[in-house]
Amino acid sequence: MNTEALKDLLYKMADDQLILGHRNSEWTGFGPLLEEDIAFSSMAQDKVGQSWQIYKLLNELGESDPDTVAFMRNAEQFHNCQLVELPNGEYDFSLIRHFLFDTAEMIRFNHLATSSYAPLALLAKKIKGEIKYHTMHANIWVKQLGSATEESIIRLQTSLDSAMPYALGIFESSKFEKELISEGIFRGEETVKSEWLTQVKSILEHTKLTMPNIETITPVFGGRYGKHTAHLQPLLDEMSEVFKEDPTADW
Amino acid sequence: MYGGGNVFETMKATALADEDPILLAAFEARIDRGEKIEPTDWMPQLYRKQLIRMIEQHAHSEIIGSLPEGTWITRAPGFKRKLALMAKVQDEVGHAQLLYSAAETLGKPREEMITDLINGKSKYSNIFNYPAFTWADSCFISWLVDAGAIVNQIANSKGSYGPYCRALERICAEESFHLKYGHHCVIHLATGTKTQREMMQAAVNRWWAPMMHFFGPSDKISVHSEILMKWKVKMASNDECRQQFLDMYVPKIWELGLTVPDENLKKNTVTGEWEFTEPDWEEFKRVINGDGPCNAERIAVRRTAEERGRWVREALLAPKAKYVAPLA
Amino acid sequence: MILKSLDPRVTRLSIELSPDESSVAKDGLDQFETYEAFVQSKEGKPFEHAGPVHAPNEEMAFLFAKEQYSRRGMFCNAICVIKTENIKVSEYTDNGQDIYNLVTDHPSGNENESFEIFHLMKRGKQHKHEGSVLAKDFDDAMAMAKKEFQSDKPVFNVWIVKSAHIMASEDEDKDIWDTLKEKQYREATDYKAADKIKAFKENQA
Ligand SMILES: [Fe+2]
Ligand SMILES: [Fe+2]
Numbered sequence: 072m073n074t075e076a077l078k079d080l081l082y083k084m085a086d087d088q089l090i091l092g093h094r095n096s097e098w099t100g101f102g103p104l105l106e107e108d109i110a111f112s113s114m115a116q117d118k119v120g121q122s123w124q125i126y127k128l129l130n131e132l133g134e135s136d137p138d139t140v141a142f143m144r145n146a147e148q149f150h151n152c153q154l155v156e157l158p159n160g161e162y163d164f165s166l167i168r169h170f171l172f173d174t175a176e177m178i179r180f181n182h183l184a185t186s187s188y189a190p191l192a193l194l195a196k197k198i199k200g201e202i203k204y205h206t207m208h209a210n211i212w213v214k215q216l217g218s219a220t221e222e223s224i225i226r227l228q229t230s231l232d233s234a235m236p237y238a239l240g241i242f243e244s245s246k247f248e249k250e251l252i253s254e255g256i257f258r259g260e261e262t263v264k265s266e267w268l269t270q271v272k273s274i275l276e277h278t279k280l281t282m283p284n285i286e287t288i289t290p291v292f293g294g295r296y297g298k299h300t301a302h303l304q305p306l307l308d309e310m311s312e313v314f315k316e317d318p319t320a321d322w
Numbered sequence: 323m324y325g326g327g328n329v330f331e332t333m334k335a336t337a338l339a340d341e342d343p344i345l346l347a348a349f350e351a352r353i354d355r356g357e358k359i360e361p362t363d364w365m366p367q368l369y370r371k372q373l374i375r376m377i378e379q380h381a382h383s384e385i386i387g388s389l390p391e392g393t394w395i396t397r398a399p400g401f402k403r404k405l406a407l408m409a410k411v412q413d414e415v416g417h418a419q420l421l422y423s424a425a426e427t428l429g430k431p432r433e434e435m436i437t438d439l440i441n442g443k444s445k446y447s448n449i450f451n452y453p454a455f456t457w458a459d460s461c462f463i464s465w466l467v468d469a470g471a472i473v474n475q476i477a478n479s480k481g482s483y484g485p486y487c488r489a490l491e492r493i494c495a496e497e498s499f500h501l502k503y504g505h506h507c508v509i510h511l512a513t514g515t516k517t518q519r520e521m522m523q524a525a526v527n528r529w530w531a532p533m534m535h536f537f538g539p540s541d542k543i544s545v546h547s548e549i550l551m552k553w554k555v556k557m558a559s560n561d562e563c564r565q566q567f568l569d570m571y572v573p574k575i576w577e578l579g580l581t582v583p584d585e586n587l588k589k590n591t592v593t594g595e596w597e598f599t600e601p602d603w604e605e606f607k608r609v610i611n612g613d614g615p616c617n618a619e620r621i622a623v624r625r626t627a628e629e630r631g632r633w634v635r636e637a638l639l640a641p642k643a644k645y646v647a648p649l650a
Numbered sequence: 651m652i653l654k655s656l657d658p659r660v661t662r663l664s665i666e667l668s669p670d671e672s673s674v675a676k677d678g679l680d681q682f683e684t685y686e687a688f689v690q691s692k693e694g695k696p697f698e699h700a701g702p703v704h705a706p707n708e709e710m711a712f713l714f715a716k717e718q719y720s721r722r723g724m725f726c727n728a729i730c731v732i733k734t735e736n737i738k739v740s741e742y743t744d745n746g747q748d749i750y751n752l753v754t755d756h757p758s759g760n761e762n763e764s765f766e767i768f769h770l771m772k773r774g775k776q777h778k779h780e781g782s783v784l785a786k787d788f789d790d791a792m793a794m795a796k797k798e799f800q801s802d803k804p805v806f807n808v809w810i811v812k813s814a815h816i817m818a819s820e821d822e823d824k825d826i827w828d829t830l831k832e833k834q835y836r837e838a839t840d841y842k843a844a845d846k847i848k849a850f851k852e853n854q855a
Contacts, residue, residue, distance in 0.1 A: 103631025106714035200825035223637035358774030648702035
């Protein structure tokens with residue numbers, strides 16, 4: 072098995088989940104409704120929990136332990152797409168990002184359930200239920216707010232338009248697409264992307280939102296290769312503030 | 323979590339004069355038999371009013387209480403702490419939801435309670451008006467503030483109002499995770515490196531006074547209410563709760579080599595009571611009336627959450643939606 | 651003045667702190683409907699009342715109930731939500747009085763509609779699903795319930811709801827409660843540190 076290719080895949084997925092889970096946890100206590108505050112927090116926990124499991128797989132492949140990997144790297148060592156590091160904005164943006172990202176996540180893990188790398192296939196099966204709830208949640212919210220009041224429709228549309236170039240960045244191809252596909256580890260970003268487009272459109276059809284014209288959008292790439300917005304490093308500094316006071320200590 | 327020291331209204335001796343004596347007798351007999359009161363039962367006005375006040379304050383304490391610990395939610399060190407703190411703070415928001423629901427069964431809609439909170443018309447536990455300066459502060463809260471809350475909540479869960487008891491049963495089950503998690507964090511700091519120990523000791527020093535205030539003024543100076551005890555609204559006196567807390571947790575603090583910043587704190591071996599320096603009740607009053615280090619911030623954050631969520635709620639509100647209070 | 655907080659999340663909210671904030675008056679505009687949520691802890695066990703959620707509609711109520719009442723997934727097999735106003739509540743009895751003894755009507759025999767029956771077996775406890783009956787209307791359903799479900803154990807309160815008014819989780823969605831065993835971080839049992847205390851004390855001695 073091509074370990075380099077595998078690690079690259081695992082890193083980008085884990086980094087996506089960790090950073091988005093972290094961002095979403097910022098909402099805890101500030102949500103638009105008590106019940107939604109609780110639901111959104113659960114999904115943030117799921118994301119961080121999933122990233123932890125993937126870092127454990129990396130650890131088994133010889134990488135450092137999950138805490139060190141997550142809390143000690145700098146921005147340029149992270150492989151997450153830029154979508155997940157953007158600030159939360161208002162609820163409309165957080166919700167649209169959750170919808171766009173988790174739709175891709177569901178498709179990705181559906182594929183990974185049949186990965187030739189057994190530990191990943193097993194993990195994909197274990198988290199299927201969590202991800203199902205996330206997309207259920209995202210779809211219901213987008214359908215409802217996307218066809219409710221003028222304000223909610225405009226807000227969601229604006230967020231959708233601004234998130235879309237970054238969302239396309241989820242599918243930035245890696246150096247190893249060919250190897251991953253030929254070894255049956257992962258079916259590749261292009262496959263996920265085309266299914267994603269169909270799925271996103273099919274949900275938006277139930278709303279008054281318009282799918283931005285993908286042809287005219289330049290995707291924001293770079294995240295997979297360590298190129299990030301100015302938002303990531305401060306996020307990491309904040310996340311590791313206590314941990315770095317003494318990385319060898321038992322907290 | 324939750325603070326004791328509920329602010330009950332002083333009651334007029336005449337408050338019961340207008341109640342139907344037959345209904346009142348049946349109501350009291352039901353409580354004497356140990357049966358719970360359910361929402362549609364007849365109940366004295368005073369019982370309803372004091373319960374709404376108490377449960378509402380409790381609910382506010384949970385939602386405001388999520389803020390001091392929330393201060394560290396993005397900075398928890400390591401995966402395990404990060405996930406646990408997220409889950410813990412989430413639980414506190416969940417507790418608020420449960421308690422608002424219990425209060426709603428008595429006739430006050432949730433939005434009205436939240437409006438009263440952000441307009442400064444309601445009280446909540448004083449301790450959450452203090453800042454969490456370091457990670458160790460959040461650990462102190464998770465362990466000891468929650469421990470104090472549990473003393474209160476377990477007492478209240480034996481009260482007479484069904485919906486409140488049901489909510490507290492659920493809450494207490496989750497509190498056992500909070501308590502263990504908090505203790506685990508404090509143990510790690512107290513038995514850890516020099517920096518960690520110092521950080522923890524400083525947190526104990528900062529939080530001890532608010533912790534002593536937590537259970538409310540001494541019985542000697544607080545409003546006594548035999549009728550609320552008789553109706554099983556108030557289940558234990560402030561001093562009883564404080565004594566129970568000290569008895570259960572001071573030894574656990576000491577065993578970690580931490581000190582408590584009160585040189586008079588000791589257990590009187592003759593009376594079995596804990597003795598301590600009388601807390602500064604003037605400070606307590608000042609803070610509860612709005613002049614604490616974080617009162618303004620706590621309310622401003624809740625108000626902002628409420629205002630920025632308004633478009634979401636307005637968008638989803640069905641034009642013919644009819645609010646009905648929860649059933650139980 | 652922008653609020654500067656010890657909580658970086660709060661600072662990022664850019665809250666304007668003005669000294670003369672006027673009260674927020676609410677006309678009750680954003681008060682949602684309420685739904686009662688019921689949880690089934692295990693396959694075959696009865697659904698039990700868990701508590702209410704505020705939600706704008708049934709679908710959302712379901713999303714919310716799932717996380718508020720079953721986020722510790724291992725204790726849940728299924729949930730259902732019912733709009734509060736669709737639940738018909740009987741009188742409450744006490745002191746060993748069975749509510750069914752107050753029912754004098756006989757079942758009409760008209761089996762037009764299906765109703766679900768929930769019992770309260772002890773004041774202060776949760777209502778539990780008892781079963782369903784076919785009847786003409788709510789009163790008739792109560793009479794049917796008496797015929798079907800009255801036993802020597804007193805029932806203190808009955809909730810009746812049309813079966814059509816229940817939204818339950820789908821069988822195929824059961825996996826939304828499958829959680830990673832690593833979610834133990836939510837459980838008290840996951841925090842053991844007696845060894846650390848012991849080692850610390852030995853070190854001190
Ligand atoms: Fe709590
Ligand atoms: Fe708690």
